[in-house]
Amino acid sequence: MKRELPLFITAITGILIILNFVFPELTGGITETLRDWTIMIASFAILLGILNLIIVNLRKSLEPITHLEDRIFSIIVILSLVLTTIIGLIYGIKSNIQSFVVFKINNDYIFPLIETEFLKRDTNIFTGVIFNSVYTPLNSATFSLLAFFIASAAYRAFRAKNFEALILLLSAAIIMLGRVPIGDYIFSIFGIKISLISDYIISVLNAAAQRAILIAIGIGTIIISLKLLFGVEKSHIGKGD
């Protein structure tokens, strides 16, 4: 029963959502209701996370075998959690703290950035010190690491170790040169417009490969969903076979 009941609920919920997609007029706002339930359950689940965070870090900071730096980090985590919660409860959080600017590329949310406007408006201790002066710079610092990591990863990826890597290197070189005015200027000597080749690589070769992967991902998603609906996939509830 421990496994059958979750599988039954999964199947019923999945079928209802599919029916709602195909026959929205018949099934009403069932998806919205289920989404609301998910939000409520997730809100309760955050308590589990916080409890786990406190227990794990308390244990780390009290255990004699833990390294000194591990202990220090654990103490900082617990202190930050307690301090932020207390200040948040006392001073409250302004509603516009929820506002985010998100870049949307190919239907994926890529880089969430905090809207600068509320940074100017909020002046209480919570948003003013903890959020604006600690959280945001730390977040930006971690994000900025990406620039250096892209450079190091690109250096390794573009080394022409074999034929495939050579093609990758050549494509990258063509695209980079095609994106800057000097590229066309250099290649005009040979009568080649490199920006056109660059556009062709991006809009034809790259787009075709990306779409092939996307279609396969879509089918893979359907199959996993069917496995869940038919009760073939049970590992998320503990397979136990």
Next chain:
Amino acid sequence: MEIGYLLYKAVIPFKENPSVLVSFIFLITISIIFWYYINNAKMGKIKEIFIRRIPALNSIDEAVGRSTELGKPILYIPGIMDIDNIQTLASLSLLSYIAQKTALYETELIMPVSRSVVMTVAQEVIKESYLKVGRSDLYRADKIFYLTDDQFGYAAAVDGIISREKPGAIFLVGAFYAESLILAETGFSAGAIQIAGTAMITQLPFFIAACDYVLIGEELFAASAYLSSDIIDKITLKTQDISKAIVMSFVLFIAIFNNLLVSFPNLANLPFFNIINLIIKTFFTNK
């Protein structure tokens, strides 16, 4: 009257957007194929199927073995999305197999997570896996712990764990965003063998550049079936391949058809071409 009204309500979305009907028919077709193969496998009509080798999945044993030899832990990162994301579910299926291997080799498995529900499910999955191979004594719930829901906070914390623990193998399997390269490059600098898998098309190039093996897109969804010894699990790959063949046939047919129409515009006057063109425009164009 009642049935007529219900039928009218049911037909409305198809009138407004006929491509929904195509999606529905496609889903029903895949479901029937899926059910047919599962049924055949259950009845013992299909005993074994040929599966193409996927290097990233073959290298899991190598990665676990290497960590064991070096006496280093294994780090498993299930992405930053919640349990409602299909990639996270696929990741947890793979985790089940890896946890069994780590239990057999007696290697430490560390799993920091960014969602509390994922943490709870992962604890259950790992516990079951350890129990399955008879090593429940090795299971430690505190090795699967919650860090933060924040994207870069999580990335920074995992980077810290990689730098301090120096894992022998790192698995980055699930849904990742901008933190993918931050994690993968730190793992590379720690000298760990890295196996990644994601269906986030924007993050795949980063993983390919920084990791040793990558499960590209649908390979992630096929992973648990590939690694399973159960024919009912494996047979789902057959449905996946047949579905791909159906879609490829459609794409090929429509591409040839449209090219013919562009090259020979007079063909549009023929009734056959006219009907096909109308069907494509009505049902295969998203409105």
